[in-house]
Amino acid sequence: MPQETPNVGVLMFVAYREMERRVLDAVVAAGYDVTLAQARIFQRIGPDGTRLVELADQAQVTKQTAGFLVDQLERAGFVERVADPTDGRARLVRIAERGRRAGEIAAGVVAEVEAEWVAHLGKRRMGQLRDTLTKLREITDPYAR
Amino acid sequence: MPQETPNVGVLMFVAYREMERRVLDAVVAAGYDVTLAQARIFQRIGPDGTRLVELADQAQVTKQTAGFLVDQLERAGFVERVADPTDGRARLVRIAERGRRAGEIAAGVVAEVEAEWVAHLGKRRMGQLRDTLTKLREITDPYAR
DNA sequence: CTAAAGTAGTCAGCGTATCTGACTTTTACT
DNA sequence: AGTAAAAGTCAGATACGCTGACTACTTTAG
Numbered sequence: 001m002p003q004e005t006p007n008v009g010v011l012m013f014v015a016y017r018e019m020e021r022r023v024l025d026a027v028v029a030a031g032y033d034v035t036l037a038q039a040r041i042f043q044r045i046g047p048d049g050t051r052l053v054e055l056a057d058q059a060q061v062t063k064q065t066a067g068f069l070v071d072q073l074e075r076a077g078f079v080e081r082v083a084d085p086t087d088g089r090a091r092l093v094r095i096a097e098r099g100r101r102a103g104e105i106a107a108g109v110v111a112e113v114e115a116e117w118v119a120h121l122g123k124r125r126m127g128q129l130r131d132t133l134t135k136l137r138e139i140t141d142p143y144a145r
Numbered sequence: 146m147p148q149e150t151p152n153v154g155v156l157m158f159v160a161y162r163e164m165e166r167r168v169l170d171a172v173v174a175a176g177y178d179v180t181l182a183q184a185r186i187f188q189r190i191g192p193d194g195t196r197l198v199e200l201a202d203q204a205q206v207t208k209q210t211a212g213f214l215v216d217q218l219e220r221a222g223f224v225e226r227v228a229d230p231t232d233g234r235a236r237l238v239r240i241a242e243r244g245r246r247a248g249e250i251a252a253g254v255v256a257e258v259e260a261e262w263v264a265h266l267g268k269r270r271m272g273q274l275r276d277t278l279t280k281l282r283e284i285t286d287p288y289a290r
Numbered sequence: 291c292t293a294a295a296g297t298a299g300t301c302a303g304c305g306t307a308t309c310t311g312a313c314t315t316t317t318a319c320t
Numbered sequence: 321a322g323t324a325a326a327a328g329t330c331a332g333a334t335a336c337g338c339t340g341a342c343t344a345c346t347t348t349a350g
Contacts, residue, residue, distance in 0.1 A: 007164070007255045007259065008164075008259060008262070008271075008274060008275055008278065009160070009161050009164030009165065009168075009255065009258070010161075010188070011275070011278035011279060011281075011282060012157035012158070012160055012161040012164075012278060013157070013158075013161045013165075014282055014285055014286045015154070015157055015278065015281050015282065015285045015286075016154050016155075016157040016158045016161060017205065017285075018285035018286075019152070019153075019154030020154065020158075021205075023154075035306075035307090036307095037306075037307060037308090043155070051327075051328095052327070052328065053326080053327060053328080060162060060166075061307085061308065061309090062308070062309060062310085063327080063328070063329090064308080064309075064310085064328090064329080064330090065307065065308050065309075067328070067329070068306095068307075068308080069307080072306095084327090087316080087317075087326090087327080088315080088316050088317075088327095089315065089316045089317065089326065089327040089328070090316090090326085090327055090328080091327080091328080110152045110154065113154070114152065114153060116284065117153070117281060117284075120280070120281065120283070120284050121277060121280060121281060125273075125277050125280075126153075128270075128273055128277065129153060129274070129277050129278075129281075130153055130156070132266060132270050132273065132274045133153065133156035133157060133160065133274075134156060135265070135266060135270075136156075136160050136262060136265065136266060136274075137156060137159055137160065138265070139261065139262075139265050140159055140160045140162075140163035141159045141160075141163070180335075180336090182335075182336060182337085196298075196299095197298070197299065198297080198298060198299080206336090206337065206338090207337070207338060207339085208298080208299070208300090209299090209300080209301090209337080209338075209339085210336070210337045210338075212299070212300070213335095213336080213337080214336085229298090232297090232298080232345080232346075233298095233344085233345050233346075234297065234298040234299075234344065234345045234346065235297085235298055235299080235345090236298080236299075
């Protein structure tokens with residue numbers, strides 16, 4: 001679909017990609033050696049831990065892939081696996097201390113990039129953008145929390 | 146960066162991913178066997194053909210990776226390589242007949258998904274979204290055409 | 291007008307990410 | 321109790337993407 005005026009999806013991709021690149025670069029530069037795929041999984045872990053299959057669904061990869069990435073994150077000390085008290089089959093992937101520190105750096109960069117966007121778009125349009133995307137999520141994200 | 150209220154980047158990713166998945170599924174279902182990575186390159190090819198390095202830059206992969214994917218697209222008959230008349234070092238990747246047909250299917254699905262978004266958001270907000278993202282592209286896409 | 295520097299693209303080798311399919315263990319339903 | 325479903329793992333295969341090194345052509349500077 002070659003086009004001079006990219007569709008809305010592509011426009012979102014471009015901006016997203018910029019955010020992702022900036023965040024990952026900063027986290028890696030801070031000495032937390034994490035890959036893009038690992039970060040995409042890590043990002044989805046909830047405050048009380050999340051099951052592997054849920055992470056897989058949300059990141060849109062198979063559970064095998066998610067398991068593979070969680071293995072790496074665990075070996076690097078970013079996450080830990082604990083038994084799920086409510087279901088003997090399941091285990092919860094939880095953010096560990098080192099992961100928390102890396103997450104804080106990431107959050108800082110996210111705030112920084114968003115501030116740049118506000119500076120370029122203006123506060124009003126940035127607010128609209130966030131609201132519209134949140135609304136759009138209702139029909140595009142089956143795993144909306 | 147686990148969070149209940151995802152940042153704007155993640156929100157864009159979710160919607161983008163939905164669009165991408167829908168388009169790719171439709172194209173593959175129509176018998177055009179193309180992978181995600183191939184589609185991301187293909188999508189960037191301009192109407193008069195585009196150089197490999199440009200495709201690589203825009204898709205944010207190395208030129209080797211882009212070359213690898215263009216090889217596959219060429220073998221499958223989606224694109225063709227022609228010499229660049231203005232520069233003997235370069236060749237232009239151009240969309241071939243089969244690619245054009247696949248691109249038409251993709252464009253149809255894009256229109257369909259966008260129509261769903263308009264139905265959910267309203268015409269006004271969809272217009273704002275497009276405008277805002279286009280504006281945002283000024284600072285997030287160094288390769289904006 | 292030639293030497294140096296830069297750009298387009300390819301080749302080779304490697305590691306990461308992702309998939310499909312098959313299996314184990316534990317729930318949940320009837 | 322007995323079967324179906326769900327969570328997770330194991331094994332094997334493929335696709336993707338990277339770095340480094342190379343060739344060929346073009347541009348620039350002296």
